[in-house]
Amino acid sequence: MDWDKLRIFHAVADAGSLTHAGDALHLSQSAVSRQIRALEESLSTTLFHRHARGLILTEQGELLFEATRSITKRLDTASARIRDSEEHVFGELKVTTATGFGTLWLVPRLPRLYARYPDLKIDLMLEERVLDLPMREADVAIRMKEPSQSDLIRRRLLNIRMRLYATPEYLAENGIPEQLSDLATHRIICQNPTTPQVSAGASLVQTLLAQNPRSTLAVNNYFGVLQAVLSQVGIGILPDYLTNDFPNRLVRVLADVESGEVPVFLAFPEELRASRRVTAFRDFVLEEIQAWRRVQHALVAEGESHTGHA
Numbered sequence: 001m002d003w004d005k006l007r008i009f010h011a012v013a014d015a016g017s018l019t020h021a022g023d024a025l026h027l028s029q030s031a032v033s034r035q036i037r038a039l040e041e042s043l044s045t046t047l048f049h050r051h052a053r054g055l056i057l058t059e060q061g062e063l064l065f066e067a068t069r070s071i072t073k074r075l076d077t078a079s080a081r082i083r084d085s086e087e088h089v090f091g092e093l094k095v096t097t098a099t100g101f102g103t104l105w106l107v108p109r110l111p112r113l114y115a116r117y118p119d120l121k122i123d124l125m126l127e128e129r130v131l132d133l134p135m136r137e138a139d140v141a142i143r144m145k146e147p148s149q150s151d152l153i154r155r156r157l158l159n160i161r162m163r164l165y166a167t168p169e170y171l172a173e174n175g176i177p178e179q180l181s182d183l184a185t186h187r188i189i190c191q192n193p194t195t196p197q198v199s200a201g202a203s204l205v206q207t208l209l210a211q212n213p214r215s216t217l218a219v220n221n222y223f224g225v226l227q228a229v230l231s232q233v234g235i236g237i238l239p240d241y242l243t244n245d246f247p248n249r250l251v252r253v254l255a256d257v258e259s260g261e262v263p264v265f266l267a268f269p270e271e272l273r274a275s276r277r278v279t280a281f282r283d284f285v286l287e288e289i290q291a292w293r294r295v296q297h298a299l300v301a302e303g304e305s306h307t308g309h310a
Contacts, residue, residue, distance in 0.1 A: 005039040008032055009047065010068040013061065016054045073136055077271075090119035093277045097142035100222030101264070102126040105241050106142070106285075113284045120277065128196035133269050140268045140281055144198045147267045154267040155282070157289050160239045162201045162259035164208075165250040170232040177235070177254055183211040187234030189225050192218040200260040204237060208257075244295045 011021040012032060022032045040047050047061035057065055097106060102124060114120065131137035134151050141147065147154055177183055190205045191197050195218075209216070217233055219225050229236035230246075235253050239262075243250060266285060272278045 002039070002042075005035050005042075006064075006068055006071075008035045009039055009064065010072060012036060012048070012055065013057055013065040013068070016056075018055070077136065088119070089117040089276045089280045090121075091277055092121045092123055093140065093281055094123045094125065094138045095140045095142070095281065096125040096127070096131045096138040098128055098144055099126040100239065101142060101144070101241075103221075103223040104226060104239075104245075108245065109288050112288075113281070116284070117280055120280070122281075133267060136269070139272060139275070140266065140278055142264065142266050142285070144262050144264055146263060146265050151270045152267045153270055153273060154265050155286075157264045157266050157285065158241070158293070159261045159263050160241050161261060162198075162204050162237050163240050164235055164253040164257055165229055165238050165242075166235045166253050167230060167232050167249055168251055170229075170234070171251060171253070173232075180208075180211055180254065180257065183208060183213050183235070185214055187215040187217060188213040189217045189219065189228045189234045189236035191222065191225065191237070192220055195220045198259075198262050200262050201237065201239075204257075204259040208237065241292065244292055 008021065008025060008027070011025050012018060015021045015024065018029045018032045018036075021027075022029045025032065036047065043060070043064075045060045046058050047064060048055040049058055103126060107124070110122070113122075125131065125138060130143065130147075131141060132149070133139075133141055133147070134149055142157070144160075146156075174186060175182075177186060188208055190208065191201065193202060193205055193209070215234070217228055219228065222238060225236045225238055226242065228234070229238065230249060238250070240258075243252075266282060268278050268282070
């Protein structure tokens with residue numbers, strides 16, 4: 001098949017209009033129409049239903065559009081990889097991670113990445129659904145479990161746990177729980193048990209709800225839980241990676257209560273091993289993890305020092 005005709009077909013199918021496709025391709029509407037007719041003749045099929053309101057793909061058109069869309073994505077990837085250089089990191093990078101980790105840990109650190117690579121364009125997709133990396137739904141993923149898909153390069157970043165936190169003001173007004181049963185007089189803030197989340201977090205939620213707390217607030221992501229805790233709504237179940245960023249606002253409650261360990265992995269397709277954008281992002285995240293660990297160790301040491309003096 002003639003690639004020029006396929007390129008024009010893809011633009012028309014994507015725009016749903018001969019006129020809009022022509023504008024994007026800098027071709028007249030008649031030229032676009034001629035190319036589509038020629039392609040239909042060469043395939044002996046009809047690719048579009050023509051209506052007054054625009055064009056709708058036929059079943060055969062849908063099949064061809066799926067193929068051209070896949071080809072276009074691979075060409076875009078190849079083009080970006082070719083443009084990448086040792087000195088200059090630029091272009092689009094699609095990153096996916098969970099809503100909580102993305103909003104609470106990653107996004108606050110991105111200014112330092114952009115300061116280093118100002119021409120980088122990040123498309124950050126925050127959702128609990130696991131995107132298909134080999135099918136290029138995303139370039140890089142940060143996930144709360146080891147990826148099971150094949151042909152992925154993966155790196156364990158850290159291990160996290162879900163713990164109980166509240167503000168000093170809340171505890172001063174409502175008292176500090178000393179054992180699990182004391183939660184019966186408090187409001188628990190947690191992710192809704194039916195919300196997609198790591199199994200360790202869900203197990204901890206079930207354990208705490210079994211204490212029949214006075215009241216609950218269920219939120220569908222950790223960002224909402226954090227805001228509720230900072231607003232002194234109650235005691236919240238939060239990942240421990242937040243502690244460094246809110247050292248004076250979050251106080252751990254019931255130090256012996258926590259979830260099982262949750263591994264955090266960074267992964268990307270094998271075919272992007274040589275991508276400068278992926279390498280730059282991976283190295284940045286690893287540097288930030290190391291910095292986080294240093295602060296974490298310092299905070300632990302400081303807490304132990306205060307305990308010793310007491």
